[in-house]
Amino acid sequence: MSLQEFQRAVADFIASPERCVRAIVDFAAETTDFDLTERERRRLKAMVNDQRMSANCTLFRVNRLVPIFEVLPLTWRHLGTAADKALHEFWRQHPDPVVQFGEEANRFGAWLEDQLAAGVLPPGPAFDALHFELAAFDLAVTAEAPTPGSATATQRRVVRFDYDHLAVLRPASTSVALCPLTEPCWILLELNDRGLCVSRIHCESVIAAGT
Amino acid sequence: MRAVGVGVLYNRALTKLLLARALPVDYVEVIPERCWTDRGRGVRPRFVEHPRDLATLEALAQMYPLVAHGVGLSIASATQFDIEHIQQLGAWRRRFGVRWVSEHLAAVRVTANGVVDHHAGIALPLPWDLELLRLLVDRVRRAIDILGCPLLLENGTVLTPVPDTDLTEVEFLNRLTAESPCRLLLDLHNLFVNSVNLGLDAYAFVRDLDLTAVEEIHIAGGNELDGIYLDSHAGACPPEVWQLLETVVPQASNLRGVTFEFHESYFAELGDDGLRRELVWAAQVCHPHCRETDATQGEINVATGVPARGR
Numbered sequence: 001m002s003l004q005e006f007q008r009a010v011a012d013f014i015a016s017p018e019r020c021v022r023a024i025v026d027f028a029a030e031t032t033d034f035d036l037t038e039r040e041r042r043r044l045k046a047m048v049n050d051q052r053m054s055a056n057c058t059l060f061r062v063n064r065l066v067p068i069f070e071v072l073p074l075t076w077r078h079l080g081t082a083a084d085k086a087l088h089e090f091w092r093q094h095p096d097p098v099v100q101f102g103e104e105a106n107r108f109g110a111w112l113e114d115q116l117a118a119g120v121l122p123p124g125p126a127f128d129a130l131h132f133e134l135a136a137f138d139l140a141v142t143a144e145a146p147t148p149g150s151a152t153a154t155q156r157r158v159v160r161f162d163y164d165h166l167a168v169l170r171p172a173s174t175s176v177a178l179c180p181l182t183e184p185c186w187i188l189l190e191l192n193d194r195g196l197c198v199s200r201i202h203c204e205s206v207i208a209a210g211t
Numbered sequence: 212m213r214a215v216g217v218g219v220l221y222n223r224a225l226t227k228l229l230l231a232r233a234l235p236v237d238y239v240e241v242i243p244e245r246c247w248t249d250r251g252r253g254v255r256p257r258f259v260e261h262p263r264d265l266a267t268l269e270a271l272a273q274m275y276p277l278v279a280h281g282v283g284l285s286i287a288s289a290t291q292f293d294i295e296h297i298q299q300l301g302a303w304r305r306r307f308g309v310r311w312v313s314e315h316l317a318a319v320r321v322t323a324n325g326v327v328d329h330h331a332g333i334a335l336p337l338p339w340d341l342e343l344l345r346l347l348v349d350r351v352r353r354a355i356d357i358l359g360c361p362l363l364l365e366n367g368t369v370l371t372p373v374p375d376t377d378l379t380e381v382e383f384l385n386r387l388t389a390e391s392p393c394r395l396l397l398d399l400h401n402l403f404v405n406s407v408n409l410g411l412d413a414y415a416f417v418r419d420l421d422l423t424a425v426e427e428i429h430i431a432g433g434n435e436l437d438g439i440y441l442d443s444h445a446g447a448c449p450p451e452v453w454q455l456l457e458t459v460v461p462q463a464s465n466l467r468g469v470t471f472e473f474h475e476s477y478f479a480e481l482g483d484d485g486l487r488r489e490l491v492w493a494a495q496v497c498h499p500h501c502r503e504t505d506a507t508q509g510e511i512n513v514a515t516g517v518p519a520r521g522r
Contacts, residue, residue, distance in 0.1 A: 003342055004289035004322060011321045011331040043373050047336065052370040052408065055439040059370075060332040062436075097332040100248060141248065145266030191263075 017057040071105035078126035155191040215497040216468040222475035313363040339376040339383040365396040388424035398429040444474040
């Protein structure tokens with residue numbers, strides 16, 4: 001039980017640089033909620049006061065960012081200057097790290113949708129990118145392995161775009177100067193033996209695509 | 212003559228090269244957790260496998276011996292031991308004929324706020340105490356019973372070591388391998404990282420370590436972030452890692468394989484030729500009798516396959 005408490009304490013401090021700073025000033029006050037032995041308290045105090053503790057805190061944040069950034073790079077780019085603020089607010093509301101890429105990307109995506117619905121974030125190309133990237137990732141992990149021939153329903157996703165999809169999906173694109181389309185367009189993602197294929201389809205094809 | 216294989220840690224950037232047999236490797240190391248989603252303890256089904264990744268692995272398994280390198284067990288967590296995770300690894304090992312399973316000697320999960328598997332975000336610094344030793348000796352035995360194959364644990368990196376421990380890290384590893392069937396995956400880049408960041412003497416570490424317990428070695432590259440050198444798998448191995456490899460290999464009498472790791476985001480920088488060069492150099496250290504290998508051709512004449520080694 002003692003080791004368990006020590007590990008919980010170390011994890012809590014690594015997750016919070018603010019708490020580390022407070023503990024340097026008043027260690028006793030910051031450790032009242034841990035059931036530690038005197039030896040463990042001495043150890044923890046030495047670790048919190050180690051200059052390299054800040055690097056631990058940085059790595060913790062890097063490891064939290066990686067699943068989101070790797071699955072949603074275009075979404076991140078289109079969020080632009082709002083990305084950093086959004087991420088920190090998301091982390092504040094969801095302090096538990098999730099290192100499974102798909103789960104964390106979906107969690108962040110759902111949170112962004114909530115922010116949109118609540119009017120905190122404005123609509124924009126970031127949401128087209130978000131839907132596209134989540135669909136592509138879902139295909140990558142859940143679809144059956146492609147074989148020669150036509151794709152099955154598990155190998156297809158359809159995504160609605162309210163902005164020019166070619167501009168949104170361009171790797172170096174930003175949201176600046178992108179205007180909404182007068183009518184939404186529909187994009188088919190299909191996994192076949194050549195890889196992930198993306199094509200524009202007509203509205204009536206959406207139902208036929210099996211989604 | 213002792214034969215040591217050279218392998219590569221699989222990532223998606225390698226798929227085409229490996230399926231085309233375009234790399235000089237004797238085996239392929241895979242991270243099992245990349246092939247399934249773990250929905251958590253108590254959820255059924257808990258492990259949801261990824262069909263595409265499994266199809267790739269099935270193809271690779273037809274061509275190469277596979278070894279598994281787990282990243283999610285958290286064997287050194289004082290929280291409840293995750294037997295289901297071991298069972299999943301064991302089922303997966305039997306399915307793909309995996310030769311051995313390695314894992315990190317690490318604690319990445321803690322119990323917090325009533326959550327058993329709260330993820331710590333990074334591998335926590337470990338106290339090299341007898342309490343942890345007893346915990347691991349028991350867990351290693353149980354894990355090997357379920358896996359049905361050797362279990363190797365890997366030394367890690369640390370930025371803020373736990374002070375005032377019962378044992379040094381080397382003493383701890385020697386006790387662990389003496390008192391349990393645990394074998395070691397010696398990550399030389401991790402050792403180098405600790406030597407850079409902590410001033411640890413890497414040569415004293417390998418001098419004092421029981422190298423007969425080492426059955427696999429990892430080599431990799433890294434880079435700096437805010438003055439800290441990281442085990443980021445950022446391309447080619449630094450010279451210090453090659454020097455350590457040349458020191459350790461002749462003394463590691465039960466060594467089975469040397470595995471080169473790199474993160475796929477660095478593949479463009481490393482390139483096909485750079486990757487082959489790392490593998491060929493590793494083979495030259497492991498197979499001194501093959502010195503005639505022309506490294507510039509990216510081809511190597513080595514014993515293929517991973518040798519079955521009795522103990």
